[in-house]
Amino acid sequence: xxxxxxxxxxxxxxTHRVDGPVCIDLTPSSLSAPDAxxxxxxxxxxGASVTLRAPDLTPVxxxxxxxxxxxxxxxxxxxxxxxxxxxxxxPARRRPLALQxxxxxxxxxxxxxxxxxxxxACDVVLDDGAVSPRHCELVPRGGRHTAWDLGSVNGLWVGGxxxxxxxxxLGASFSLGRTRVDVVALEGTRHxxxxxxxxxxxxxxxxxxxxxxxxxxxVLIEGESGAGKELVAREIHAASPRAQGPLVTVNCGAIxxxxxxSELFGHERGAFTGASGRRKGLFEEAHEGxxxxxxxxxxPLSLQPKLLRVLETREVRRVGGExxxxxxxxxxxxxxxxxxxxxxxxxxRTDLFFRLQxxxxxxxxxxxxxEDVPELTDALLARIARETGRHRRLEDRALARLMGWHWPGNxxxxxxxxxxxxxxxxxxxLGVDHLQLTATSRAATSSVRECSPASWPEGVRFGxxxxxxxxxxxxxxxxxxxxxxxxxxIRARLARTSTLDDRLPLAASA
Numbered sequence: 001x002x003x004x005x006x007x008x009x010x011x012x013x014x015t016h017r018v019d020g021p022v023c024i025d026l027t028p029s030s031l032s033a034p035d036a037x038x039x040x041x042x043x044x045x046x047g048a049s050v051t052l053r054a055p056d057l058t059p060v061x062x063x064x065x066x067x068x069x070x071x072x073x074x075x076x077x078x079x080x081x082x083x084x085x086x087x088x089x090x091p092a093r094r095r096p097l098a099l100q101x102x103x104x105x106x107x108x109x110x111x112x113x114x115x116x117x118x119x120x121a122c123d124v125v126l127d128d129g130a131v132s133p134r135h136c137e138l139v140p141r142g143g144r145h146t147a148w149d150l151g152s153v154n155g156l157w158v159g160g161x162x163x164x165x166x167x168x169x170l171g172a173s174f175s176l177g178r179t180r181v182d183v184v185a186l187e188g189t190r191h192x193x194x195x196x197x198x199x200x201x202x203x204x205x206x207x208x209x210x211x212x213x214x215x216x217x218x219v220l221i222e223g224e225s226g227a228g229k230e231l232v233a234r235e236i237h238a239a240s241p242r243a244q245g246p247l248v249t250v251n252c253g254a255i256x257x258x259x260x261x262s263e264l265f266g267h268e269r270g271a272f273t274g275a276s277g278r279r280k281g282l283f284e285e286a287h288e289g290x291x292x293x294x295x296x297x298x299x300p301l302s303l304q305p306k307l308l309r310v311l312e313t314r315e316v317r318r319v320g321g322e323x324x325x326x327x328x329x330x331x332x333x334x335x336x337x338x339x340x341x342x343x344x345x346x347x348x349r350t351d352l353f354f355r356l357q358x359x360x361x362x363x364x365x366x367x368x369x370x371e372d373v374p375e376l377t378d379a380l381l382a383r384i385a386r387e388t389g390r391h392r393r394l395e396d397r398a399l400a401r402l403m404g405w406h407w408p409g410n411x412x413x414x415x416x417x418x419x420x421x422x423x424x425x426x427x428x429x430l431g432v433d434h435l436q437l438t439a440t441s442r443a444a445t446s447s448v449r450e451c452s453p454a455s456w457p458e459g460v461r462f463g464x465x466x467x468x469x470x471x472x473x474x475x476x477x478x479x480x481x482x483x484x485x486x487x488x489x490i491r492a493r494l495a496r497t498s499t500l501d502d503r504l505p506l507a508a509s510a
Contacts, residue, residue: 002050002065003167004041007075015167016159018043018050050078097145097170099124099138100182109145109168109183110244114138116176117150130154130177138168147174194231196379197372201364205232212359213239218311220296220356221334223363226412229334230294232363236332237290245289248282253298261303265310267319283316286329296356297337297348304349311355331356366407366414370489373403373414380415384422392422395431403493405437457482465493 002018018041039052039060052060052071061069063078070076098106099114107114107124114123119133126135132152138145145168149156157175158166166174172183195202212219213236221229230249237247255263266281282291293299299307310316311331315324333356342348366373377394385391394402398421407413421434460467465483469490472478476487483490 002043003079004050004063005077005079007077015169015172016041017161017163017166019161019163052076097168097183097185100184101126101179106184108244109138109140113140115150116181117152126176126179128177128179131179135176144169152176195228195235196376197369198375199369199372201369202372205361205363208359208361209235209239212236212361214241215359216241216330217358218330218356219332219359219361220339221332221361221363223334223336224365224408224410225336226410227363227365228411229336229363230292232361233290233292233294233332233334236361237292240290240330242289242330246286247290247292248286249292249294250282251294253295257300257303260300261306262319264303264307265316265318266321266325268321279318281316281318283310283327283329284325286327288328290330290332293331293333295335296333297335297339297342301347301349304352308349308352308355311352366410367405370403370493374399376411376414377402377418380418381422384419388422390422392425392428392430395429398430398432398435401432401435465490469494 004016004018006015039054040057041050041052043050044062049062049064051062054060061071061076063069063076065078065080068075068077097109099109100106101124115134115137116122116124116126116131117133117135118126118128118131122134132150132154134150135152136150136156137148139148146165147156147168148165149163154177155162156166157163158173166172168174168183170183170185174181195206209232219233219236221232223229223232233249234247237243250263252260262279262281264281264283266279266284310327313324314328315326317324339348339353339357343350343353366376377399381392381394402414402417409416417435417437418430420436421430424434424436425431457468457471460471465479468482469476469479472482476490479485479490480487
């Protein structure tokens with residue numbers, strides 16, 4: 001039995017067991033190669049080599065175990081394999097993987113075994129009459145997964161051959177009965193964005209996430225309360241090579257200074273009053289994953305040297321313990337404070353600050369991206385509908401009111417306003433009267449100068465922003481003086497409204 005491996009320039013892999021004639025059809029192909037080939041691979045009579053032939057049986061290449069050739073821009077490698085030896089000789093880079101079955105959502109491949117079959121006792125139930133009750137099992141081993149036939153009637157098929165087991169990697173596929181299963185990249189299968197919005201500010205955040213996620217280094221996320229820092233941390237983890245590992249979150253400001261060391265590093269039995277047994281800390285729980293330290297600026301100054309030591313040595317010492325435990329953790333932290341200023345004031349260690357911010361990502365407040373309010377509102381109202389069964393839509397004037405608000409509490413405050421509005425309304429629509437904006441919001445918007453009809457130019461309809469811009473000859477500085485709005489906000493509203501008839505009331509007049 002032979003194992004034929006094909007690898008393209010992007011390290012994507014197809015593996016085929018050759019214990020008889022095998023049709024290798026890469027058209028259409030998941031491998032990136034020009035003129036993707038169709039071959040027939042079969043062992044030679046002496047059992048010492050495999051010949052690849054074109055569909056017309058013209059020989060293309062003859063390979064012996066250990067041979068490696070480049071054909072059609074694919075690296076082709078042949079190795080001898082047994083039923084118990086299924087290691088891929090030319091491995092792809094480790095990436096989060098998932099099983100893709102037609103008509104179903106992707107199934108992530110994690111650190112536990114999965115059984116596939118027709119029985120409801122299986123982890124993945126297949127509605128296929130040709131599939132046995134317990135057809136096959138996917139077993140993780142060394143960061144990879146192997147599919148094992150569990151004595152099924154119709155067998156496990158790879159590349160046109162029935163095999164007892166198959167090594168799975170990116171681009172591989174196998175069949176159970178009439179069901180085809182493909183192995184795909186997990187990060188390429190996400191159906192929805194958790195970060196909502198299409199503004200230029202949010203697109204910059206997405207680009208930053210794409211840039212920093214693959215790196216193994218620390219990330220510091222900066223932004224106001226309620227702006228979405230935890231969502232950014234989750235996106236970084238999901239797009240990283242650690243996506244299959246745990247994401248452990250801790251709010252450093254919500255735990256008492258006396259307990260936070262034990263929470264982070266763990267403790268041994270009898271380390272302090274109430275420590276009745278050994279307990280793992282959050283660093284150990286996040287091993288091979290990501291630890292998200294929210295509100296890192298609230299970490300007690302006395303604990304900061306210990307955190308720095310863990311980041312430098314990747315070892316933790318439990319409270320009351322003598323030895324150390326090795327941990328492999330990527331740290332992502334978030335703060336609403338200016339850590340650089342706090343470090344200058346001696347309230348935060350400078351060395352820890354520089355260790356935490358290998359990369360920095362700033363999450364913009366909602367007032368800097370008012371054009372995202374409509375999409376955010378739709379997403380939040382849909383969530384409320386799922387949770388309560390109350391389906392509501394915003395009237396245009398109510399939406400304009402929300403777009404003109406200052407939002408000191410950011411998206412969290414918007415969510416609270418919408419929840420109150422939904423339960424204050426009896427019908428399907430939410431109007432301005434249903435929006436119970438808080439005193440905090442009103443105080444925050446007092447810095448924006450009120451604009452009244454008396455201050456509006458004669459001959460220009462009050463609230464018609466396009467007409468006002470035309471009256472000012474396109475001078476946004478003049479428009480800003482009249483309306484009290486920032487020029488960036490004016491540009492955003494002009495970009496969202498394409499005609500003069502689509503009028504947006506201003507913040508103070510809505």
